[in-house]
Amino acid sequence: MAKKVKFLQGNEACVEGALMAGMKFYSGYPITPSTEIAELSAERLPQIGGKFIQMEDEIAGIAAAIGASLTGVKAMTATSGPGFSLKQENIGYAALAEIPLVIVNVQRGGPSTGLPTSPAQGDVMQAKWGTHGDHPVICLTPDSVRETFDLTVRAFNLAEKYRTPVILLTDEITGHMREKIEIPEQSEIEVYNRIKPEVGSDYKAYKVEEGDLVPKMAAFGEGFRYHVTGLMHDETGFPSNSTANADVLIKRLMAKIDDNLDDIIDYEEMFMEDAEYVIFAYGGTARTAKAVVKQLRNEGVKVGLFRPITIWPFPEARIKEIGANVKDILVTELNFGQLKLEVERSVGGKCPVRFYGKANGEIITPEELILSFREVL
Amino acid sequence: MNSPLVENYFRVDKFPHIWCPGCGHGIIMAAMGRAIETLGLDKDKVCIVSGIGCSSRAPGYMDFNTLHTTHGRALGFATGVKLANPELEVIVVAGDGDLSAIGGNHLIHAARRNINITTICFNNNIYGMTGGQYSPTTPTHEKGTTAPYGNIDRPFDITQLAGGAGATYTAKTTVYHANQMQKFIEAAIQHKGFSLVEAISICPTYYGRKNKKGSVVDMMNFLKDSFVDRKVAEKLPPEKLEGKFLMGEFVNKVEPEYTALYDGIIERLKK
Numbered sequence: 042m043a044k045k046v047k048f049l050q051g052n053e054a055c056v057e058g059a060l061m062a063g064m065k066f067y068s069g070y071p072i073t074p075s076t077e078i079a080e081l082s083a084e085r086l087p088q089i090g091g092k093f094i095q096m097e098d099e100i101a102g103i104a105a106a107i108g109a110s111l112t113g114v115k116a117m118t119a120t121s122g123p124g125f126s127l128k129q130e131n132i133g134y135a136a137l138a139e140i141p142l143v144i145v146n147v148q149r150g151g152p153s154t155g156l157p158t159s160p161a162q163g164d165v166m167q168a169k170w171g172t173h174g175d176h177p178v179i180c181l182t183p184d185s186v187r188e189t190f191d192l193t194v195r196a197f198n199l200a201e202k203y204r205t206p207v208i209l210l211t212d213e214i215t216g217h218m219r220e221k222i223e224i225p226e227q228s229e230i231e232v233y234n235r236i237k238p239e240v241g242s243d244y245k246a247y248k249v250e251e252g253d254l255v256p257k258m259a260a261f262g263e264g265f266r267y268h269v270t271g272l273m274h275d276e277t278g279f280p281s282n283s284t285a286n287a288d289v290l291i292k293r294l295m296a297k298i299d300d301n302l303d304d305i306i307d308y309e310e311m312f313m314e315d316a317e318y319v320i321f322a323y324g325g326t327a328r329t330a331k332a333v334v335k336q337l338r339n340e341g342v343k344v345g346l347f348r349p350i351t352i353w354p355f356p357e358a359r360i361k362e363i364g365a366n367v368k369d370i371l372v373t374e375l376n377f378g379q380l381k382l383e384v385e386r387s388v389g390g391k392c393p394v395r396f397y398g399k400a401n402g403e404i405i406t407p408e409e410l411i412l413s414f415r416e417v418l
Numbered sequence: 419m420n421s422p423l424v425e426n427y428f429r430v431d432k433f434p435h436i437w438c439p440g441c442g443h444g445i446i447m448a449a450m451g452r453a454i455e456t457l458g459l460d461k462d463k464v465c466i467v468s469g470i471g472c473s474s475r476a477p478g479y480m481d482f483n484t485l486h487t488t489h490g491r492a493l494g495f496a497t498g499v500k501l502a503n504p505e506l507e508v509i510v511v512a513g514d515g516d517l518s519a520i521g522g523n524h525l526i527h528a529a530r531r532n533i534n535i536t537t538i539c540f541n542n543n544i545y546g547m548t549g550g551q552y553s554p555t556t557p558t559h560e561k562g563t564t565a566p567y568g569n570i571d572r573p574f575d576i577t578q579l580a581g582g583a584g585a586t587y588t589a590k591t592t593v594y595h596a597n598q599m600q601k602f603i604e605a606a607i608q609h610k611g612f613s614l615v616e617a618i619s620i621c622p623t624y625y626g627r628k629n630k631k632g633s634v635v636d637m638m639n640f641l642k643d644s645f646v647d648r649k650v651a652e653k654l655p656p657e658k659l660e661g662k663f664l665m666g667e668f669v670n671k672v673e674p675e676y677t678a679l680y681d682g683i684i685e686r687l688k689k
Binding site: 087094108112114116260262263264265266268271 | 432461465467477484494497500502503505506523524680684687
C-alpha cells in the first residue's frame with residue numbers, strides 16, 4: 042500500500058502523531074502560535090469518538106485534560122508562552138499525582154505578551170522549573186515536521202510509561218513550518234498504554250511493586266474508588282503530613298526519571314566522530330546549525346553538531362564526554378543562554394563554552410552563526 | 419457504632435475529619451451521603467471533585483472516586499472527567515472562595531455550558547483553611563483577618579450568579595435546614611444539566627469569633643430565623659422580610675446538556 046504523504050505544518054503533524062499515539066481527549070484555550078493544534082484536534086477527535094473542548098482559560102485547559110486522563114483516556118493540551126506560564130501549577134499537580142498527560146508549548150517571543158508570532162526558545166528553563174517545588178520533568182524538542190510527529194507519539198508513550206506529564210517543547214519555527222511528511226501506518230507505530238490493576242485486586246493507588254517505580258493506574262469508574270490529591274500522600278493516595286513519607290514519595294518521583302535516563306534521553310550527533318569543535322543546537326535553531334556545520338565541513342573544518350532531542354532530563358553525561366574531547370563548544374539558541382549554562386555545568390571546565398543567541402524574535406541565520414563560530418579559529 | 423450510611427458511603431478509617439468543633443460542613447457532607455444513598459447511585463460510578471479549602475477535604479472522607487485538585491480548579495478537572503466519561507455522576511464540592519473567587523471563571527463557564535455536573539457550595543462566608551480572611555461572600559461591614567476595619571467589598575449571591583450564568587438548577591439552603599438540603603442535593607444530582615446547591619454553612623472558629631456571632635447554637639439559630647423560603651416570602655409584607663435571606667429552589671428548567679450535545683456530534687459524524 043502506498044504511503045500517506047502529506048505537506049504539513051509542525052502543529053498539524055503534532056495532532057497526527059497524537060492521534061496515532063491514542064489521544065482521545067484534547068482541552069485547551071486559543072493562543073498563537075499553537076492554535077492549529079486545537080483546531081485540528083477539534084475537527085479530528087469527534088470523528089474517532091474522542092472529545093475536544095475549548096475551555097474558558099489556559100488553567101482549565103490543563104485541568105480538564107488531567108481530569109480526562111483519570112478516566113483512562115490519553116489527553117493532551119497545547120499552548121504558547123503566556124499560556125504555558127498559566128498552566129504551571131497544574132503541571133506540578135500532574136507530576137505529584139502522577140497523571141499521564143502531554144503538554145505542548147509552541148514557544149514564542151517573550152516575556153509577557155512579547156512577540157506572539159515570532160520564534161523563541163525562552164521557555165526551556167521554565168519547562169524544567171516553571172512549577173513550584175522539586176518535581177520530575179520530561180521535555181522533548183523536535184527540529185522538523187516529521188520529528189514533531191515522532192516526538193508527539195513518544196511524549197504520549199513516556200507519559201503513560203512513567204505516569205508523568207511530558208512537555209513537547211516546539212517553537213514557532215517548527216510549529217508553522219511546512220514540510221513533506223510520510224505518515225507511517227498505525228501498525229508501524231509503537232504505542233505504550235498505562236498499566237492498569239487487575240479487576241478485583243486489592244488496589245493501593247500509589248503502591249509500587251518491589252523493584253518498580255511506577256504505580257499501576259486504575260481509571261475512575263472501574264470499581265477501585267481511590268483518592269487523588271495534590272497533597273503529599275502515602276501509597277494509598279490519602280494525604281499524609283509525615284516527612285518520612287514525603288521523603289519516600291518525592292524521591293520515588295525523581296527516581297522514575299533519574300533511574301531511566303538511558304530510556305528517556307535521546308539526541309542526534311552529526312560529524313562528531315573526529316570533531317574538534319562542536320555546535321550545540323536544538324529545535325528550530327538546529328536547522329541553522331546543521332547548515333553551518335555542513336558548510337564548515339566542506340571547508341575542511343572539523344566541526345560536529347550535538348542536538349539534544351530530550352532537553353529534560355539533560356544529556357549531561359554525553360556532554361561531559363564530548364567536553365573532554367573537543368577544543369570548543371558553541372551553544373546557539375533563541376534566548377540569552379539558558380541551556381548554555383547546562384552545557385557549561387556538564388563539561389565542568391574541560392573546554393570553553395561559547396554562546397551565540399538572541400531573543401528579539403528573529404531566527405538565527407547561517408551567516409551570523411558562521412561568523413560567531415569563526416571567532417574561535 | 420457507625421450507622422449503615424456512614425459504613426457504606428464514607429471512609430471511616432479516615433475519620434476523625436479535620437473540621438473544627440461546631441463547623442457546619444459535616445452536616446453538608448452527611449446530606450450528600452444521604453442523598454446519594456436515597457438515589458441508590460452506584461458508588462463506582464460517582465466521582466467527587468474538590469479544590470482547596472476546608473470543604474474541599476470532604477471527598478477524602480467519602481467512598482467514591484475522589485479527586486482533590488488545585489485551588490479553584492475543581493470544575494475544570496470535573497469538566498474533563500465528565501466529558502471524557504459521561505457515565506460518571508460528577509459532583510463538585512467547593513467553598514465560597516474556591517468557587518466564586520479563584521474559581522469564578524470556571525463556575526460561570528460550567529454553568530454556561532450546562533454540563534451535567536452537580537456543584538455543592540459549602541458557603542461559610544470566610545476563608546477558613548487560611549485563618550479567617552474575608553471572601554467574596556463575606557457581608558459588607560463584617561470582619562475578617564484581612565478586613566480588620568470591616569469589609570468594604572459587596573458580597574456575591576452565588577446562587578444568583580450561577581443562575582445568571584446559565585445553570586439550569588439552582589437552590590439555596592442552610593445547615594440548619596438539613597433535610598431540605600438533602601432534597602435539594604437529590605434534585606440537583608437527578609437534574610440533567612449544570613446544577614448548583616448553595617449550602618450556607620457556619621464557621622464558628624473564624625467568622626463567628628471575629629464577628630461576635632455567639633455560640634454555635636446562636637449561629638444555627640441565626641440561620642433558622644434569617645432564612646425564609648422564597649415562596650413563603652412572596653406572601654409576606656416587606657417589613658417582615660427586613661434582614662431576611664431567601665432560600666429554596668431558584669432555577670429548575672430543561673435545556674440541552676453539553677455532553678449529550680457532544681455525543682450528538684459524534685453520532686452525526688458516524689453517518
